[in-house]
Structures are given as structure tokens and as C-alpha cells.
Amino acid sequence: MVQTTQIVLASRPSGMPAEQNFRTETVELPAPGAGEALLQTLYLSLDPYMRGRMSDAPSYAPPVRIGQPMVGATVSRVLESTDPALAPGDTVLGYGGWRSHSVEPLRQLRKLDATVAPVTTALGVLGMPGFTAYSGLLTIGRPQPGETVVVAAATGPVGSAVGQIAKIKGAHTVGIAGGPKKVALLKDRFGFDIALDHRAPDFADRLAAATPDGIDVYFENVGGAVFDAVLPRLNPFARIPVCGLVADYNATELPPGPDRLGRFMSTVLRKSLTVRGFIQSEFAPDQFGDFLSEMGGWIRDGRVHYLEDIVDGLEHAVEAFGGLLVGKNLGKLIVEVAD
Ligand code: NDP
Numbered sequence: 001m002v003q004t005t006q007i008v009l010a011s012r013p014s015g016m017p018a019e020q021n022f023r024t025e026t027v028e029l030p031a032p033g034a035g036e037a038l039l040q041t042l043y044l045s046l047d048p049y050m051r052g053r054m055s056d057a058p059s060y061a062p063p064v065r066i067g068q069p070m071v072g073a074t075v076s077r078v079l080e081s082t083d084p085a086l087a088p089g090d091t092v093l094g095y096g097g098w099r100s101h102s103v104e105p106l107r108q109l110r111k112l113d114a115t116v117a118p119v120t121t122a123l124g125v126l127g128m129p130g131f132t133a134y135s136g137l138l139t140i141g142r143p144q145p146g147e148t149v150v151v152a153a154a155t156g157p158v159g160s161a162v163g164q165i166a167k168i169k170g171a172h173t174v175g176i177a178g179g180p181k182k183v184a185l186l187k188d189r190f191g192f193d194i195a196l197d198h199r200a201p202d203f204a205d206r207l208a209a210a211t212p213d214g215i216d217v218y219f220e221n222v223g224g225a226v227f228d229a230v231l232p233r234l235n236p237f238a239r240i241p242v243c244g245l246v247a248d249y250n251a252t253e254l255p256p257g258p259d260r261l262g263r264f265m266s267t268v269l270r271k272s273l274t275v276r277g278f279i280q281s282e283f284a285p286d287q288f289g290d291f292l293s294e295m296g297g298w299i300r301d302g303r304v305h306y307l308e309d310i311v312d313g314l315e316h317a318v319e320a321f322g323g324l325l326v327g328k329n330l331g332k333l334i335v336e337v338a339d
Helices: 049-053 121-124 128-141 157-168 180-188 203-210 224-231 261-270 284-300 314-325
Strands: 003-010 022-029 036-045 074-081 089-095 101-105 146-150 172-177 194-197 215-219 234-242 274-279 309-310 332-336
Touching: 003 101, 003 314, 022 101, 036 089, 036 121, 036 128, 036 314, 074 101, 074 121, 089 128, 121 309, 121 314, 121 332, 128 215, 128 234, 146 157, 157 172, 157 215, 157 284, 172 180, 172 203, 172 284, 194 203, 203 234, 215 224, 224 234, 224 261, 234 314, 314 332
Parallel strands: 146 172, 146 215, 172 194, 215 234, 234 274, 309 332
Antiparallel strands: 003 022, 036 074, 036 101, 036 332, 074 089
């Protein structure tokens, strides 16, 4: 019998998740059955969508039940396998959750080759977040050469990929991030044409000055004050892939100030905007293969760069996750669970 140390959801957070909303426990795992493998987690991905799983508000995916381990993508080492295609010692991408060990169906696992790319990239630039950027930008945003593309959370795995893919497609790119360190990275590492700090008191004026020709694609990652500043800058026929609204994930009430829905809908109408929400899994069956080969090529050619923020130890997962929601992470947030 193998034991797993796991972080379970003890209660549903109101506002920012706190340590008391979780419990760490050690339980025995069943032996893997036919079509299953026993895995040791090496790396756990922490992603903003997990905040939604902690809540029982209606969503596109069911919530984590109270007392159940938190879900999450993982890179793991195979300890035991019932299929010759996966041998002990192999490294796989799976969905083991916030746990040191897991038993998972083999059909849910993808074997990784560390000689092709560092295995952690399967959680970021070559994984779900990179694919989110690729599919949402190219399918909904459709940036054309010379157009202006704006994205916030732009040093994160989604936003940084959005900016770099938009640049490859010939667009003029405006990246938005929080604080001087991240803003410097936008230009130096990710090649944005313009870098802006959404925390600056005159952010809306700076955005207006930085977009003299208006905005053709706004890749919506954050919502909140950034969206308020973007809305008046949108050009006729602008496209808005609505990917995430992280500014609101911990909200317990509506934002202060007047109801802005009327102004928003009137802008959608007058400017013939396309506002299209999406969950990346919608596009995966048709596009994930193309994404892996194209993104892999861009990384090899030095046209796409990535940044990872690796936190040591599962015991730091809750604190690190809270930090992600307020921008304390610097790049794709990953927990190193075992060596
Ligand atoms: P990041 O690693 O970029 O982390 C989130 C970032 O959001 C923070 O680092 C912070 O960056 C920024 N942020 C937090 N609060 C605010 C705020 N009030 N105003 C502006 N920015 C804020 O996350 P990901 O790249 O993993 O995800 C980006 C977005 O994409 C999220 O909304 C996520 O939910 C969404 N997503 C959607 C998917 C889909 O299928 N639709 C799939 C994957 C992700 P900073 O310090 O720069 O402010």
C-alpha cells in the first residue's frame, strides 16, 4: 500500500481562500487496477480556475466536494503501471490534484519526453495555459498584421503567450501587468511593443495614449478596472475573446459605482463588437496537435519565451495559490512536490 499526502477542501472560501479552508491529510491509496497507474507527483500546476472549483456557484465544471482533494494538473513519475506502454520511471502529464501520489486512468495520461522540452512546460507554455492563448487568440481574436492587440496578466502563462503569438502574426502588442518588475519583463522578455502598469493611478490615460489607433483585439484575462479602461478604446469590429476575469474571482459583491452594463451593451451595438467567451477544452480536439507542433517550433526558434515560478513543497500550495489571485506570482505558478 502506498500513502498519499493530500490537501482537501475543508470549507468553501468567501473572498480570498485561506489556510483554514483546507486540510492536509495522509490516506492510503488503492492498488492500481486494470487500465490504471500509480504515480508520484513531481510538479503540481496552480491555476486561477481552481478558485471556481472551490465555490459551489454554477459553473462549466462541478465544484470540488467538501472533504475531497483539490484538483489540478500534475507532472508525475510512474511507479506502477498495468500497461506496457508506460513503464515505471516514465514521466507523465496527468490530473493528480493537490496530492503527493495518485492512481489515475492510463487514458488520462500523456507521456512526456524531457529531451524535447523541460517537463514543467507541459503545465504552462506547452500545456493548457499556452493552448488557451493559442486557441482563444487565433480562433476568436484573429489578429491581423498592423492591428493593435491588448492583453493583461501579460507576464502570466496565458497573457505572455497571447502577446508573443500576436507579435508573430504581425500585430502591434500592448501588455499590461502589475508593478515595475513585471512591466520591465513585458518588453525585455516577452517583446511587447508597449508595457503598462494597471496599478498606475493614471492607467486609463496611459492606455489611451498608448493606443492612438484604438484597440482591435482585447484578450480578456482580468476584467475589473482594466476592462473599464479598454472599453472606450475599442475600434469598430474589435474582437474580445473572454478568457478569464481574475480581478473578480474573490469578489463577494458587485463592483462599486453605477451599473455599467448599459454602457457596455451600447458599445457592443454601436461598434459591432464580437464578445465571445470560451473554455479552452472546446478547441482542444481540433487544435491541440497543431498547437503542440507550432508552439514547440516557436520556442525552439526563440520566438516564444516563457517564465516559470516554482514554489518548493506541497505545504506551500495554499499560500502560493492565494498569491496567484493577487499577482504575487512571476510567471507560470508551479509547486515542486517531489524531487
Ligand atoms: P496568471 O499566472 O497570469 O495569474 C493571474 C494574474 O492576474 C496575476 O498574476 C495578476 O497579474 C493578474 N491580476 C490579478 N488581479 C488583477 C486585477 N485586479 N487587475 C489586473 N490583473 C490582475 O494566470 P494565467 O495566465 O494562468 O491565467 C490568466 C487568465 O486566463 C485567468 O483569468 C484565468 O482564469 C484564465 N484562463 C482561462 C482559461 C479558459 O479556458 N477560458 C484557461 C486558462 C486560464 P499582475 O500582477 O500582472 O496584475
